[in-house]
Amino acid sequence: MTTDPVGPLRGTLDLLVLQALAGEPRHGYAVAKWVRNASDDAIEIDDGALYTSLHRMEDRGWIAAEWGMSDSNRRAKYYTLTEAGRRQMETATEEWARYSAAVDKVILRGEGLGG
């Protein structure tokens, strides 16, 4: 975890995208749709930010990109999780679990004090 305040959020976005790619290769639009559906529209993300996250992770070698044909028969860029990406996803998931548990603990204690 970094001390950067936007850190957790950015980490979260990457984590969501990695999760989206864990099942199968997807193009950007499909990733965006998956994230939206999976969170029941609870998380608001710019689709643009999502692409930035995709490209950044491609840079880091967590995902690989390849041009292919979409269901609608158009040229689309498909992203696949790499081995490094899978490891990253596991670490990040674990970290997130610990982080959110810690946050929960803090919030619960806050509620206790308030009550």
Added chain:
Amino acid sequence: MAERLPRGVRRFFRLGAVRPEVDREVDDELAFHFHEAVREGVENGLTREEALARAHTDFGDVGAHRDDLRRLGERRARRRALRSFLVTMGGALRGALRSAGRNRALTAGIVITWSLGLGLGATMYGIVERLMLQPPDELARPHELRHVLLEQQGNERSAPGAESLSNYPDYAALLGHDGIDVAGYTQTFTMTVGSGATAARAPAVGVFPGFFRVLGVRPLLGRFFSDPLELEGSWQPVVVSAERWRGAYGGDPKVLGRRVEIGGRPHTIVGVAPPGFTGTGLQRVDYWIPLRVPTSAEDFFSPLPLPGLAFCVTSRRCRWMRTVARLGPDSSSEAAASEATRRIANARRADDDDVRGVRVRFESIVVAARGSVGDVQVRLSLWLLALSVLVLLIATANVVNLLLARGIRERSHMALRMVLGAGRWRVVAQEAAEALVLSLVSAAVALALARWAGGLIRSTLLPDVYFPDAGMSPRVLALTAATAVISALVASIAPALVGTRTGFGAVLQEAARVSSPARSRLFMVLTNLQVAVCAVLLVGAGLFQRSVSNVEAVDLGLDVDGLIQASLVFEEPFMPVPTTIDLYERAADLVRAVPGVASVALTNAPLGLMSTVPVTLPGLDSPPEWPGGDPLQRSVSPGYFETTGVAIVRGRALRSGDPRTVAVVDETMASYLWPESDPLGACIQLYGSRDCTRVVGVAEPTATTGFQDGRSMAFYVPQDGDSPYQAIYLRTLAGADVNRLAMMVSSTLDGSSPEILTSHVESLEALLDPQVRSWRAGAVLLSLFGALAVSLAIVGLYAVLAFDVAGRIREMGIRSALGAGRGRLLWSVVSKGAAMTGVGLSLGLAGAFLGAPYVGELLFAVSPRDPLVFVGVSLCLMGVAVAGALLPGVQAMRTSPAAALRAE
């Protein structure tokens, strides 16, 4: 910038369409996103417009995100390109090694050729950089430093320009002045260090205590001089160079406080200067001896052979020092100069001294440092740099030839790679990368060569200049690497293009027929150029060699071998003449007792010093017209002629007990005054007196300053008590070590009497050496360059003819089958080689002939168009042609009809 490069180059480095390609991919990806979003929106019952608006809302700032994506994409593409470049280079390295294994001789030829060319270039660039471009090492902010010059009108000695600010009173006027910080120092003296058996000679410079502060130098160890100077008890402090410290004192940190005798005076080492520090000059200095700012005349005490300093503290006529200044960071050169001028003028007015046209000027520290090196050496260095570039070009041309040869041999490999799907540019890039590997290996060899053999060049050309890092500055390294890369590109592109031009099928058919007319022409031009450059170099070498022979053939009159000249430096500048004569006579007695000394004599006119006397003849109303000025008068002690080896051609030499009224005249004078009659017994009148001085002998004429003076007339008289002696000549016993003896004489004389400050002892050979040095350096170096160029040219010629023969195997075989004799086949190759050399030779000789006026003044007594040299070079190069053609010729001679068939 990448976009402006030609397409081929961009693709070569994969700089290609990086940005447009990335942009297109990002645009495509986003376009797909919006297309899908709109399609889904419409499927869910929105209108196209509504769907598009929703997609934009969901996406956020499209422009900003697109820019981010593009940036990321470009970074990714660059990384990928670098990785691929490294992979290609790795492949090239493997390829180069494989190919080197296949063509060992060829690879060795390429590396040797290139490393010779690059090594020579690196060495010469290092020298020229030291002389022309770089300030001396270890100076802080050298751009603020200036050498201070003083211009004065009405002073005939400095009439043509400004001289170094060299007198103490003017220097003192500049001390304590804001905006300009000055420090005085002396020239370099060779001092005797230590005493007895451990005595050695080392270069030393006297400096005022502020010297190190002004130059901004920090000591490696200990400290520099306090300002004002404090003595170490009664001992004078001294700073030693890092090089001397490592050499003579074994790098011992406990050297501080150690006592050392310099010029017979006790000193204490207080500091070690940083490595490479040579003050404001380029010569190595081992001891920095402080000069005390004088408060009284006696205070001006120094072991250095400076003129009598009591006089110099107050007189502007005593020129003995040089001045360096640091300008403040904010002060302009002009303002500082005019302020300095004003101060000196004020000081002079206060002293009632001459202020006419006094002006201070500043000179760059780089120019001033170069001033300590002979002008001829500087120009020779520039010439040699230009020539080394030519040699490098020759070497690269040869590598082109050799790579072409290899390209032809490897053409089937290349074609195979192309058939297997490698693009032509990829194959060319691979070839270039292989050449790059070869050239970088050569560069490494070249630098080793420059370090080792370059030392020879540096010490021949500039024996006094100190190269702290053996001439291998970071700039030399960088330039050599860059040159290697460029020449690799130049050399590899053409052969690779030749290699890849033909398709696979064509290669199979043409593999045997290696000689195409276009390539032969290229070979031919390159070889001719090489021969031309060789001719120019050899003509230069010949001219300098002739200069050296001419110099060495000059009869100085003096028998230089085993002759030593010693002069004394007195505490008082104007010693009374009788005292001077007496001190010299006593010194001569001391020297006579030194073992190894055969004979000793005294003179008032050693090499470089002259004194003329008006001479008349009895019976003439007015003095005769003397061509070249009044005759030179040499007051000498008995034994002068046998000691110096000046031959008496008629009559007798001067002997002890001779009256003052006898003289020996030299042949020039004798034949001018008495062309018809016998000079012996003739009368000459000196100093306008009517008294007769009788001629008792005639001596051979001698030089007055060295090799280049016109001979004036001279005569010798016994010491008359009026002409103070200036030097002791001593002849060593046969087989004695002249330099060792000079040192012994020096330590015998130093401090031998309280009036004697120190002595200056040098063999005549050493005194004259600087005069011969430039010619010798030119001869040695041009011969070296010439030999290199010739050997490269032989390789080049061999390559051309060998490939010519290989290409004509079939023709030769047929000719041989048709009955052509072996001699004719051999001749056909050799004559071709000779014809090619002939063209190059004519070009080169024409170039040398036209360029002759530019080197004329660097030569000694030889015309720059000396026919002997031109003919000699022609013969030598024709010999080279035959040598280069012999091996291919023999190969041609052995061709049998069967071989021709096999070639089919």
